[in-house]
Amino acid sequence: MERTGIIEHIRQSLTVGLGREVTDLHETTLLYEDLGLESIGTLELLLQLEDTLGIEVDPEDLEMEVFRTVGSLADYVTGCLVETGAV
Amino acid sequence: MGAPPGTLCADVGLSRVSVQFPRGNESVDRVLERAGYSAFERRVFAKFHGLRDTPTLAPGERMEDLLVGAGREALAGCGADVVLYAHSQVVQEFAIRPGFARRMLDGLGVPGAEFYGISHINCVSMLRAVEVARRYHARPGAGPGDRVLVLGGDQGSYDDSARIIPGVTVAGDAAAAVVVHPPRSQESSRYRYLSGGAVRDDRFHRVLRMTQEELTRYAKACLGYVATVLHEAAGRAGLRVTDLDWIMPDLTSATFWRDFCRAAGVERDRVCLDLLPVRGHNFGIDAMSALWHADLTGRLRHGDRCALIAVGAGAYVQVVVVEVVGEQP
Numbered sequence: 001m002e003r004t005g006i007i008e009h010i011r012q013s014l015t016v017g018l019g020r021e022v023t024d025l026h027e028t029t030l031l032y033e034d035l036g037l038e039s040i041g042t043l044e045l046l047l048q049l050e051d052t053l054g055i056e057v058d059p060e061d062l063e064m065e066v067f068r069t070v071g072s073l074a075d076y077v078t079g080c081l082v083e084t085g086a087v
Numbered sequence: 088m089g090a091p092p093g094t095l096c097a098d099v100g101l102s103r104v105s106v107q108f109p110r111g112n113e114s115v116d117r118v119l120e121r122a123g124y125s126a127f128e129r130r131v132f133a134k135f136h137g138l139r140d141t142p143t144l145a146p147g148e149r150m151e152d153l154l155v156g157a158g159r160e161a162l163a164g165c166g167a168d169v170v171l172y173a174h175s176q177v178v179q180e181f182a183i184r185p186g187f188a189r190r191m192l193d194g195l196g197v198p199g200a201e202f203y204g205i206s207h208i209n210c211v212s213m214l215r216a217v218e219v220a221r222r223y224h225a226r227p228g229a230g231p232g233d234r235v236l237v238l239g240g241d242q243g244s245y246d247d248s249a250r251i252i253p254g255v256t257v258a259g260d261a262a263a264a265v266v267v268h269p270p271r272s273q274e275s276s277r278y279r280y281l282s283g284g285a286v287r288d289d290r291f292h293r294v295l296r297m298t299q300e301e302l303t304r305y306a307k308a309c310l311g312y313v314a315t316v317l318h319e320a321a322g323r324a325g326l327r328v329t330d331l332d333w334i335m336p337d338l339t340s341a342t343f344w345r346d347f348c349r350a351a352g353v354e355r356d357r358v359c360l361d362l363l364p365v366r367g368h369n370f371g372i373d374a375m376s377a378l379w380h381a382d383l384t385g386r387l388r389h390g391d392r393c394a395l396i397a398v399g400a401g402a403y404v405q406v407v408v409v410e411v412v413g414e415q416p
Contacts, residue, residue, distance in 0.1 A: 038303040039306055039342070040131070040254050040303065043134075043135045044131065047130055047131065047134070059341070059342075059345060060355075063349065
C-alpha cells in the first residue's frame with residue numbers, strides 16, 4: 001500500500017477516534033497537540049485501523065513515540081502491514 | 088489523616104492476605120453489552136484494558152459470606168480487637184440491612200470486637216484502612232497483643248450502573264482480609280510495613296458523573312499522582328522506586344499500567360497483573376489480591392519489597408510499601 005493510502009486510512013480512522021471529520025492532515029501533524037486526540041480516542045483509532053487495514057495491533061508493543069505525528073503512526077502501520085505480508 | 092503515612096510507627100506487621108472470590112464469573116463483554124456498549128467499545132475493554140471476566144456472586148451466594156470467609160481465614164483462629172470494613176460503594180444492600188455489624192462480628196467469631204466502616208474514599212479504602220490500623224496501634228495504651236482485622240470488598244454485581252466506570256473498567260464481587268499486628272507483637276507477620284503515601288485531588292469528585300473530558304483529565308492526573316506518591320512512599324522507606332521488587336497494582340485496566348510504566352520508566356514485569364484478565368477490578372481489594380496471588384504462586388522471596396497501589400475515583404491514590412519477612416507458604 002502506498003504511503004498516501006495509509007495516511008488516508010489514518011485520516012478516516014481519526015474520524016472515529018476524534019468523533020469529528022478531519023480534513024487537513026500532513027505527515028508532521030501532531031496527533032495529541034494539533035488534533036486533540038485523547039487516550040480512549042487513541043485506542044478507538046487503533047481498532048479502526050485494525051478493521052480497515054486488516055492489521056493486528058499488539059498493545060504491548062506500542063510506544064508513545066508511535067502517536068507523536070501522523071507520520072510516526074504511518075510508520076507503525078507500515079510495519080504492521082509488512083508483518084501481515086500486505087506490503 | 089494527620090501525620091503523613093509512614094511516619095507514625097513504621098514497624099507494624101501484616102499477616103498473610105486472604106482473598107475470597109465467588110463461584111460465579113460473568114464476562115466483562117456481557118456486562119457491557121447489557122449496559123448498551125457497542126461491540127466496538129467493548130473491544131477496547133478486551134483488547135487494550137485486558138479485562139475478560141468479572142467475579143459475580145452465583146445464585147444463593149452472599150457477599151457477607153465472602154467477607155466472613157476472608158476474615159476468618161486471615162484471623163486464623165485468633166481474635167481481633169477491632170474490625171475495619173473498607174468499602175468503596177457508600178450504600179450496599181447487604182450492609183444497610185439492620186444488624187450488619189453484629190452479623191459480621193458473630194460470623195467472624197469476634198463478637199466483642201469493635202466494628203467500623205472505612206468509606207467515602209472509593210477504591211483506596213482498604214489500603215487506607217491499613218493506615219488507620221497503624222494509628223490504632225500507635226495510640227496511648229496500645230498493647231503488643233492488639234489485633235486489627237482489615238476487611239475489604241464490595242458487591243459490584245448489585246447494580247451494573249455502580250460497577251462500570253465508563254470507558255475505564257468493570258468491577259466485580261470479591262473480599263479480602265489481612266490482620267495488622269502491632270510493633271513488638273509476638274506473632275509472626277508475613278509482611279513488615281515500611282512506609283506509605285497518599286494524595287487527594289477533589290477536582291474529580293463527580294466520579295461516575297464525570298464527562299469524557301473529565302475522565303481523560305482524571306486518567307492523566309492519576310498517572311502523575313501514582314508516580315509521585317510511589318516515589319515519596321519509597322523515599323520514606325529509604326528506597327528508590329527502582330529498589331522495589333514488585334508493584335501490586337490497582338487492577339482497573341492494563342492500559343493504565345502500560346501508560347504508567349512508559350511514563351515512569353518502571354519495568355512492566357515488576358507489575359503483578361496476572362489476575363487482571365480473570366478477576367479484573369474488584370474495588371478496593373486489588374492490590375491486596377495481587378499480593379495474595381503473588382505469594383500463593385511463589386513469586387515472593389524473603390526481603391522482597393512490594394508497593395501496594397490503589398487508585399480511587401474522586402481522585403485518591405494510596406500506596407503502602409511492605410517487605411516480605413516470613414517464609415513462603
